Amino acid sequence: MKRGSTIFLKIAVFLIGTPVLALCIFGLPWLANNPVNPDYAHILYPIVIIMYVSVIPFFAALYQAFRLLSYIDKDNAFSNISVRALKKIKYCAITISALYVVMMPFVYLVAEKDDAPGLIIIGMVPVFASMVIAVFSAVLQRLLQQAIDIKSENDLIV
Structure with missing residues (x-):
């Protein structure tokens, strides 16, 4: 794969983390x-x-995404270390979603005191966004594992 596209994605990962850190x-x-x-x-x-x-899990997931892009650079995309990186990203996304679900009663209390029912909907955005990321990484993890299994079978045949 061309290195330019992974450099662009590595910069994007860095730019995603910068506003969160700020x-x-x-x-x-x-x-x-x-x-x-x-x-x-x-x-x-x-x-x-x-x-x-x-x-903490957000930056752990960004680090795993950065490592996954490095594996792609080194032509190790179809390996078990890539599957493990996707698995860690999935667990980080599930953790973030669970933390924001725990936070929802406090958001509800603030919304009740401030009489702002839209705040609850805004509070649900990180829950659903992180669950989408968890499902997406789980699907990618499964597909990558199947591709690795097929590749290893083909290596044994040839």
Whole structure:
């Protein structure tokens, strides 16, 4: 495969991680220190903590995606290490989804206090987005494993 396309994807992975890192460094501390309404500041703390915890599997998944692109560069795309990278990405996405499901009752409390029912729908976006990523990586993992099995069978025949 041409190296240019994987370089572009590696840059995209880096650019995906940059705003999340900036949000963790600047946005979340500001949100925790300056709540819009001080009456529900105590509800925001669990939300901010869960958002910080969800960053760990997010960056782990980005690292695995970067490694997967490196495997493609080295012509190791059809190998068990690529399958393991996809498996780790799947588990990271499931973890992120579970963390945001745990966060939903706190989002509900904020939405009730602020009378903003649309906040619950916005809070569900990371849950569904990470589940889509988990399903997609599971499908890719299965297809890649089948391709590796077929390749190993063909290597034995020839």
